[in-house]
Amino acid sequence: MSIDWDEPETSTAMSADDSVPSEHIAKKKLGWAFWLCIGWLVTIVLLAVFAPVLPIKDPRKNFLGSGAAGPSSPPSWAHPFGTDEDALDMFSRTIWGARVSLTVGFVAIALGMVIGGGLGMIAGFVRGWFDKIISFIFLALLSFPALILAILLTALLNRSLTVIAVVLGILGIAPVGRLARAATMQFAEREFVMASRTIGATNFRILTRELLPNVLIPMSALALLGMAIAIVAEGALAFLGLSVEQSITWGNLIGRGASGRRTLEDTPWAAFAPIGVLFLTVLSLNLAGDKLRDFFDVKELSL
């Protein structure tokens, strides 16, 4: 308790004007952990986007003979993540894998945001029979076993990038939609929406100008978490041999690296390199989502 009561203050300027009481300005900080996560995510995205032009090895070339490391070689300077049984460079494959995995995650959650978010907001705003129908659809989607739906659709259609992303996107519609609906209902009760009506704003204007900016915050926090889930789901599908065909994805890499006990024992790096990167990415998405939500929640309550 050795607090000096009258510690020197930085500013003792007096103001008789109606300036803002400064406790309202006190800014909440996102913290270093958030920025570390964002840093990691940005790095991964940049690596994925620029993979074709980066000075990394060809992910489909095997490094046999000619003084190369050969198959199943542990991490080295030449191959930071080692090579797998087929002498493929795990470092470049992990980076190339990010391209598909992140695309799947991004497209899936974008679909969830646009369709689920849109429907959810309209349902929460207009209420009535439309709300009842949409809420039922969301409920039905949530009740349907996700993995079975994914297996069913990939089996019926094909296993292209589009199908996988759309399938995961459909799974994202209900959770995002329900959140958007709940948030819309909560904000629609606030008096600023009524004020907007008394001004004469149209429903479309109220939805886009007044409600969307508010609903977008919890939605983007969920989107980050949803992207993490989609990426993990792609991994799970790959494990079942149902992810994007003939393509390098984190899921496929992990599936191959952990395809048998011998493989796992001989070349643990082939599985654990993509697992580690996936873990860090998912962790970053989750953490960033959490922090973002806390950040805006507090701000909401700051008066």
Add this chain to the structure above:
Amino acid sequence: MSDSAEDTVAPPLLEVTDYRVGFRTERGLAKAVDGISFTLEQGKTLGIVGESGSGKSVLNRSIMGLVASSRQVEQGSVKYKGQEIVNNDRQNFWGKDMSMIFQDPMTSLNPVMRIGKQITEPIRKHLGLDKKAAIERAVELLTSVGIPEPAKRIDQYPHELSGGMRQRVMIAIALSAEPDFLVADEPTTALDVTVQKYILDLLNDLQAERHMAMTLITHDLGVARGRTDDIMVMYGGRVMEYAPTDTLFSEMRHPYTEALMSSIPRLSYPKHTRLEPIPGTPPDIVSPPPGCRFAPRCKYAQPECIESSPELSSWSNHRWACFFPVGTDQGNAALERNEAAGVTAVGLPVRKREAV
């Protein structure tokens, strides 16, 4: 002011000396209560009047040890029946010695617990009664706070009662272990005027009956008047004026008290009477103005008020912390100076009052 314990033999029920409560924030220490002293005798009511941010609630909650924050800093002395309690755990005082009722009875009652259980629990704990006796006592208590059909209410949940009824239940709970000191923190702010009157009357009666000491915290000077023995006017964590209730209203000395009074619409005013608001906003308690806390908004402010902070006078039971008290020669001179200049020492514009 602790030296004003003139001829009392027993120590006063509550003796607060240079009490400070701060909260560590990112910007520095928020001095919510900044050097407050007062004494409260058994059976007396002290009205604590102030606006939000004046520190009136923090003062009482801190005295009771209800602030559970690691960022709280407590300094000075609070003696309860002669025993120092600052920085001690006060939990064993709750109920039997000190009790509190809050502004919002809905949030201070447990919504999923029947009324009966919420009353009998403290009774059984503090008075050691068995279940049956405790229920009898609960019914008695509910009757004493004017709740009709108390035996029926015991099986109800808080949401089944009206706001005024819930506040009566809160009072019954607060009084269940017969405390000597009751803090009533804006007990009627959330209630309608007719219910407010009932609750205030009830508190008065119960207090007289039990010879209990009470602090009545309110932002409403009207509520404090007629319900209190003394009134303490707080602003920015400090006491501006302290006086016996009648004295305060008949000869208020502090410009803040005066400003507060003239900003309130009164029933005796004809319609469309222009109110005299207090300009500006409440002080920042992290980096308060160096002189008097009220100087930036005060129409009496002189250079002296910006430089140094006036101490609470201590020569009588009417005390004020002001260099230029209202209604005194210094005060009148200060106001005339400012009116002539059209501006206070802080730079606040002052308009000449129209002749009444």
Add this chain to the structure above:
Amino acid sequence: MAGSGKAHLRAEGEALLRVDNLVVEFPVGKGRVVHAVTDVSFDIIEGETLGLVGESGCGKSTTAKAVIQLPRPTGGSVVFEGKDLAQLKGEELRRMRPEIQMIFQDPISSLNPRRRVFDIVSEGVSVWSGKGDAGFATDRVARIIEEVGLDVETAREKRAHEYSGGQCQRISVARALVLDPKIIVCDEPVSALDVSVQAQVLNLLEDMKDRYGLTLLFISHDLSVVKNVSDRIAVMYLGKLCEVGDSDEIFADPAHPYTRLLLSAIPDADNELNMEAQTLEGELPSPITPPPGCRFHTRCPKVQDVCRSEEPQMASTGGADHFVACHFPDLVESAVTVS
């Protein structure tokens, strides 16, 4: 108070806003209905401030919302400039909206936390004006922001949560004024504010009323505040009007027993009625099954048999502008009061 009747209404053409037989009901399931407002009529003439007072549950806020048609009332008419708002179709009503604006109780909830204050205030202009006269609109918005006592540059940068409660109410006033309305409905505009700030906002409302020739419907539970700002007062109890009249007159000689009890409960330093020291007994009856006859009869100190069966109608008390719906009003002539 079960008062119905229209003796207190002024001549048809005189009023800017006239509310006739307003009924607002909310279904609560199982065929039951909350009778929030039942057969309420009042009018406001141009430039007047009508204060609507009553305790929680009396239906004053519901009445205010029914006037702006949010939600639309169950029955009755709200006639403004010869048009019954309750009958207007969606787009027609939307076109009328700028004429009647509203200021809400909760300074935080009534401002969008995600928008900058300047944008909030200029919302009305951007809803109603084309892109062409943007410059003029911006000037008007800036001028009004200054008029309500806020800094324009700060308003461009900051959001509502960075302002204090009193300043937020100023923002609300500015938002309403931008559309140059005829009527502003103020729903408990100062109840959430500290007393010193409350006076600032009340003075601001009076100033703006003078400057823009506004007509106000002012709703509050605080009788001292209502008395101060209103020309005329209507006292509500359980969905009905009980007393209407000049505000000084009502406060000087309350004729309805409920008004008397309400006034005597005000903790005010100079409250003469306070000496009567009567307490309002009992609880507010449920608005789902309101009492028959006079709605106040269950708690009235003067109740007689007729009160239980027959609803009193609005009638003049004999005062210049003073009407009461009570079978046994406290009239000035009959100094006999039953206590």
